[in-house]
Amino acid sequence: MAPATQEVVVLGANFAGLGLTHILERRIFPVLKRLDSAVTFHVTVVTPNSHFFFKVAAPRAISKSGAIADDSLFRPISEGLKQYGDSVSLIQGKAVKLTPETRKVTVETNIGERQDVAYDYLFISTGTTSASPLWTLHDNHEKTVKAIHEINDILPKIKSVLIAGAGPVGVETAGEIAHNYPEVKITIVSAGEVLNGLKPGTSTKAKQFLKGAKAEVLINKRVKDHSTTNGSTKVELDDGSSRTVDLFIDSRGASKINNDFLPGSWLDATGRVTTRDAYFRVKGDGQADVSGVYVVGDIVSGSTNTAIELDAQVLCATSSFSVDVARKLGHDTSKSPGLLSYIPLIGSWFKSNVPRQAEFKPMKDTILVPFGPTGGVGQIFGWGAPSFMVKKAKAEKFLIELVEPAITGNKYAKIT
Template structure:
């Protein structure tokens, strides 16, 4: 009899793992939303909302053998999960891949794809209605957004503000310098080591003023881009769970939290040593798929190689379809590549054809 694997969360980590295990186990993917949202392209959709028809994709073609069940998981344990409605799903292995939150409209919420689309369209309308844009936060989302807006609307006055002393804090200084030079060439005003004391909202863009900043009195479109927050409510019900400074659940060398034996954590919610990026998922998912296949065959995870994160922090940061810079997680310190390679890997198509194909929608829009 084929064994059951329950995966909680249908984002990048959960969906990719579900596909990898579909032929090896009876996979049940539990996801709160009815559609997958390819949020890698959400930043560009703010300047080009026509992308929405391509990046909001139903789950109905993701798996051939397994199934996707819509629901909210309240708790997980060795042997199964309990849904918010009280139903229990039993399984031989459970993987929790609940991902992370981000300010709207860059990631969907539990309210579903329609709310996500409405948020993107509202941000786009506000963008068209104003000449000045201020982005608060100079991590990957803030930097990429500044690049997309300044590329699509070169006459708009775009300002990027950060309390950090450099763009892309936590990443290579060479990467930060390359991105800063390109943004300045596009006319983006950059204010580093500048803390914004007051925001009217931190979870969505808004039209308003920004006290203490240049052009403070001018009405402007303000985008909070203050970083991702891991979704870890499920783990907080586990008495033995511990969390790192980012709020990610701590895991053992085989990505198991809270002393669990057959329950694993994956992706943004897990303190794997990787950053919260898709680049990290490309390492975690194949490794965990092998661990689970071996575990289902009767091997102990501890008899298998432990997880080792990338030796360097890799990330891809396009600044529009043609520009940008990336750090590839190769060799000890990573390899910096410029706009041509960044555009080839990510910037031109934002992985849209790949994910539409993986979800079975390669030829027509959802």
């Protein structure tokens, strides 16, 4: 029998951590309490940022002042968690040490104090940090707000921009600048192909959009260094050449994996956390107890770092948690509810309330990359997405309509 109050700690609170907390409170805990009405749960969310950042829409936000209002792009995390009352605590700070032997996380708060937080179950969702605060939070969301406003102010005054990185963010940023400032000369530098890793047809279409915008595309080259003097930036490439531009935008993805507090033996060669199964349970090193420890988001070994994959990770990991708790409560989670459960009208009478392990089922080979508000490129399950579909699905509003349900948790139906 599990103890009456289970302490659940969630490290990180942007897309992954906030989503985890909402699913636990709205869907998982109610089901588990049906198994044992005496068991209760308390969640402690540890994160340095006070605000949620809808980074998906950052390329549009930077392209033009007022394109997306600050209070649409950034929302207080406390606003979404207050509905859960005392069952959720929020600590503004960072995990600086994990001690699995005693099942404690040492947290350094934003005001410099240290405290140990005990856990029965732990979700690691600390993600990664980009070199530029334009794309990920650098602890305080005000740094990202400032960086966005600075680009807003600079873009109308420049004649040239170099974008390092030709992944989705780099291509989307080029498209937004081309739409709002067609007179600006755009150079985009890619270490591999444009939209490397996607289907060749998707990459080819993206290059056609860039060509239409008269952008200079440099593939198989890397930015080696850059320095700014008197308002101009000299960008040095690894082939010995250089470009001098009015603005340099670094969109090369993660520059740091937020793993400083984790045992090195838990990490793969890239610094990401390895899992022991397909359900996001942490593998560990065979020494310390890692039962009830899960990992989601960009910090997962093998993650493709996409929002579509993240949603599937969160659903799977919270399912793993529910199964593990149910087993501790003495329930068999392996049995099928049987064929009778699928008979219309009467099937629900035969369904078991015991949680079952959900599979990890992301929408594979699916991504939409706008090039301005009128269209773009993409693929759905590997099939090319026409430009008009990209326009309707993402390019028009950049999915800003998803912020509200992400904050409130309304994207997850509540079980009562």
